[in-house]
Amino acid sequence: MALTDNTLATANNLGTFSGSINLSDVIGGTDPISYYKFTLSENGDIAGAVDWESESGTPPFLRLVVDFNGNGFVESDDRIRTLSAGADGAFFQSLPLGTYYLEVATGNFLTRDYSIQLSATPKPGNVSPDPGSTFVQAFDMGTLSAQRILREYISRAIDPVDTYKFTLSQKTNIGGLVNGTTENLRLFFASDTNGNGVYDSDETVDSFGARPNATFSITLNPGTLFLAGCSPSWFYIYLCNSLRVKPQSSSRF
Numbered sequence: 001m002a003l004t005d006n007t008l009a010t011a012n013n014l015g016t017f018s019g020s021i022n023l024s025d026v027i028g029g030t031d032p033i034s035y036y037k038f039t040l041s042e043n044g045d046i047a048g049a050v051d052w053e054s055e056s057g058t059p060p061f062l063r064l065v066v067d068f069n070g071n072g073f074v075e076s077d078d079r080i081r082t083l084s085a086g087a088d089g090a091f092f093q094s095l096p097l098g099t100y101y102l103e104v105a106t107g108n109f110l111t112r113d114y115s116i117q118l119s120a121t122p123k124p125g126n127v128s129p130d131p132g133s134t135f136v137q138a139f140d141m142g143t144l145s146a147q148r149i150l151r152e153y154i155s156r157a158i159d160p161v162d163t164y165k166f167t168l169s170q171k172t173n174i175g176g177l178v179n180g181t182t183e184n185l186r187l188f189f190a191s192d193t194n195g196n197g198v199y200d201s202d203e204t205v206d207s208f209g210a211r212p213n214a215t216f217s218i219t220l221n222p223g224t225l226f227l228a229g230c231s232p233s234w235f236y237i238y239l240c241n242s243l244r245v246k247p248q249s250s251s252r253f
Helices: none
Strands: 012-016 019-027 033-040 044-052 061-065 079-085 089-095 098-105 112-122 139-143 148-155 161-168 172-179 185-190 204-210 214-220 223-230 237-248
Touching: 019 033, 019 098, 044 079, 079 089, 089 148, 098 112, 148 161, 172 185, 185 214, 204 214
Parallel strands: 012 033, 139 161
Antiparallel strands: 019 112, 033 098, 044 089, 044 112, 061 079, 061 098, 148 237, 161 223, 172 214, 172 237, 185 204, 185 223
16 A cells, blocks of 8 residues: 555656556545556557445545646546456556546545456557647648548547548548447548638538448548537547558549
């Protein structure tokens, strides 16, 4: 039991995390909270299991934390997911590259042992820099004349929108395939008709609700256009392993 790991600044530092690790300690009593810090050098999946020793009283929690504003304090919006609420079991979470914290906490005056098995599987993206959420911040694909495969991460909690910019030299049918996701997403094709660099509500050309392994097809006029991918729900957190965009002469993909 350590009494010095109860803040983000003093968290147990696991470093750049890959592979697997087992964590075990005691929580409760005079040490009601502990933090573990880890960094992902690329997009990836974390998975694991937690084992709480059976005990009465307030159940412990295992939460995933992101210090969004970098102030070193855990605020309510920084807790992006509860991985366990007192029950033994497995968990899975896709994450973009960055620094994260595991928060082990309880209000119980009785101590209990716990163990956490944690592993990380890299799922690197192929888009750099990370696409932003506005037209101005869009990743520019240039003139779209051949298939592009886009691998990136979006989530309502961390990175809710990725926007791509592309140009068509002639009227073109675009076919697409979304795969590798764990949840649904929404795709929007748009044009910045007023040139203000902001996605206005009347600038949507078309949109598609994309389930995992879904296809779509759309015919677009020549010009500069934008493709925005977003999560439709706060709880839809997923890794978009592949968004395939392909110009074609027919409507069949």
